[in-house]
Amino acid sequence: MQLPAGPAALGAPLLALPVAFGISGVANLDSPLSPALVVILVLLGLVSLLILILTGGISHFQDPLFCVFVVFSFVSAVDLIIALEEDGLISGFTELYVREGEPHVRTAHGLLLCYWDGTVHYGLYLGMVSAIGQRKNYRSLGLLWLGSMLMSAVVFLLGNLLGKYSPELSPSFLLNLPYLLILAWAGRRLFQQPRALPSLSPEQVAEEQRKPLYQRPQDLLLILILILTAAFTFFRGMVVLDCPADSCFDYTHLHEPYLRDPVAYPKVQQMLIYLFYLLPFLILAIYALALPGCSWLPDWSLVFAGAVAQAQFTHLGSSLHSRTPFPYQTPDDVLGSFLLSNVLYALGPQLLALRCLHSPAFFLPPNPPGLARAKKYQ
DSSP states (O other), rough: OOOOHHHHHHHHTTTTHHHHHHHHHHHHSSTTTTHHHHHHHHHHHHHHHHHHHHHTTTGGGGSSSSHHHEEEEEEHHEEEHHHHHHHTOOSSSSHHHHHHHHHHGSSSSHHHHHHHHHEEEHHHHHHHHHHTTOOOOOOOHHHHHHHHHHHHHHHHHHHHSSSSGGGOOOOOGGHHHHHHHHHHHHHHHHSOOOOOOOOOHHHHHHHHHHHHHHGGGGEOOOOOOEHHHHHHHHHHHHHHHTOOOOOHHHHHIIIIIIGGGGOHHIIIIIIIIIIIIIIIHHHHHHHHHHHSOOTTHOOOOOOOOHHHHHHHHHHHHHHTTSSSSSSSSSOGGGHHHHHHOOOOOHHHHHHHHHHHHHHGGGGGOOOOHHHHHHHHHH
């Protein structure tokens, strides 16, 4: 009997609990057979995962991303178990793996990554697998997931290499290389999928694109929000680059001391990702909101919306988490302004993505006049 795609994918994370508990228990045995038993448990878990994928229906293999999402949903469950165990809510599941394989997960940034992966990413996997099972378009969800995954992977890996825990890297760190390759391949597949274009006539598209900016107050407000977001991005980038200005010094010591944390995650996020990638995108997005026909914006707005949402969640959580050393935690007297500024900062890319999704006519490429006339008389 074949299960629907959704329940089949939901069963994969349920394997995480017995597999993690079994591996942890066997590895703690004082026996020469322990390594062999661990290997057997891992193989049994992989076989069970394969069976669940097959019960989702052979037809789903027409979309190879179905297998990727099912396997990654299992990883999401493992990450949630790690976060819950490190925060003391459960015990006896992943102690050995975290201690020997990924000690960086014990940082505040690592734990917030695990919580995000175990909740938000898992929800996206369920949505995309369900859409595959119902043969619906999931391109928008996929691009949102892609941005979030790339941000979490790049910041975490570069932070591990450049931060104070880099001497503790183990050979298991190399397992992240195939992970990045899978993400790159999945992103290519998502961009190659057909877009869900609105049913608009060429005349409606042309009418929408003829509107000047002053007749589009929502776009005008969004441009203002993006300008403020870009200015704040540039300022925090200068702060991380040790700008000698008094305002930068006061900001790192009085408002966001987490930016000085030697774990390097906040510096990689603010300097490498936000300053060198997000800031140029914001400038290009402002241009695309002013001039019509920039068909690239809807896709990339989703990618950056997912990336910024993930980054701001980990940044906010890490600044307040008890695993962050006290000198780098956000002071109580500026907690309100810190939360407000960072939440509003994350809001800009989300509003941009919603604007592109709900009113895409302005960004559609204009049809040649001859083609428009031909469609009119068909």
